[in-house]
Amino acid sequence: MEELPIEPKGIFWQDDFVNAEHEQRLIEIFRTELKWPDRPGRISLHYGYTFDYKTFGIDPDIPYKEFPEWLQPLIPTTESRPPEQVCLQYYPPGAGIPPHTDAHMAYDQLYALSLGAPTIMQFRKGENRVDVDLKPRSMMQMTGDSRLHWTHGIKKRKNDTLVDGTVRPREDRWSITYRWVREGECECGNLDLCDVAQRRNGVEKEKRSVKELAAKDS
Ligand SMILES: O=C(O)CCC(=O)C(=O)O
Ligand SMILES: [Fe+2]
Numbered sequence: 001m002e003e004l005p006i007e008p009k010g011i012f013w014q015d016d017f018v019n020a021e022h023e024q025r026l027i028e029i030f031r032t033e034l035k036w037p038d039r040p041g042r043i044s045l046h047y048g049y050t051f052d053y054k055t056f057g058i059d060p061d062i063p064y065k066e067f068p069e070w071l072q073p074l075i076p077t078t079e080s081r082p083p084e085q086v087c088l089q090y091y092p093p094g095a096g097i098p099p100h101t102d103a104h105m106a107y108d109q110l111y112a113l114s115l116g117a118p119t120i121m122q123f124r125k126g127e128n129r130v131d132v133d134l135k136p137r138s139m140m141q142m143t144g145d146s147r148l149h150w151t152h153g154i155k156k157r158k159n160d161t162l163v164d165g166t167v168r169p170r171e172d173r174w175s176i177t178y179r180w181v182r183e184g185e186c187e188c189g190n191l192d193l194c195d196v197a198q199r200r201n202g203v204e205k206e207k208r209s210v211k212e213l214a215a216k217d218s
Helices: 020-032 144-148 195-200 208-217
Strands: 011-014 043-048 085-091 097-100 107-116 119-125 128-134 139-142 151-154 159-161 167-169 173-181
Touching: 020 107, 020 173
Parallel strands: none
Antiparallel strands: 011 139, 043 085, 085 173, 097 151, 107 139, 107 173, 119 128, 119 151, 159 167
16 A cells, blocks of 8 residues: 555555456445445444444444455455454445544554545644545555544535536445554544543543434434
8 A cells, every 4th residue: 555645644545456346246235235224324334343433432232243255355454463343334425424533542553445436535633624535446544643633524515526626426435444453552642632642631522523423323
């Protein structure tokens, strides 16, 4: 994987992680074989350990779910072990995900594979806003600054306007996010974004993104 030459630092990228034919087979499975939650907006299916949107960690009450056959060839092999948690999400046109930082306490490495239609992901830090075009079939890894010190999100909107002015309608998109449980504690010390730093400093912070995600997912 290659690092994108942009701020935030630490976004690693691989185009064509799967080919177009493989992508079509996957989308066919997503559309016809999987049992999705029956509600509008972004919906998720979890494999491995289940992600808990209340604590942003692993849900201890839900048993481990084996990776299905279609998922096995999509598991990144660049870490020393398979991820503990994999989440398949479907974004109907117009859906998004509020700006957030994936929990530092629970997770270390973070990868995301994009399938179907492209969409713009926005990274934010303070006043800075950086749009990254998530191209289908690309695998992205967030490390360092991009993982720890910037938020990322996808705006809820029907069209994305590209840098050249093109207006691109949103279409069906799926993403697969892969998470590895952290061994040891996060030492980044970022009181705004790090749940470890917040806990150590006794900050009981109402995180907007947590509430929004919980509301969307319940
Ligand atoms: O849909 C994506 O590409 C990323 C989703 C995301 O940020 C997350 O699930 O934490
Ligand atoms: Fe995320």
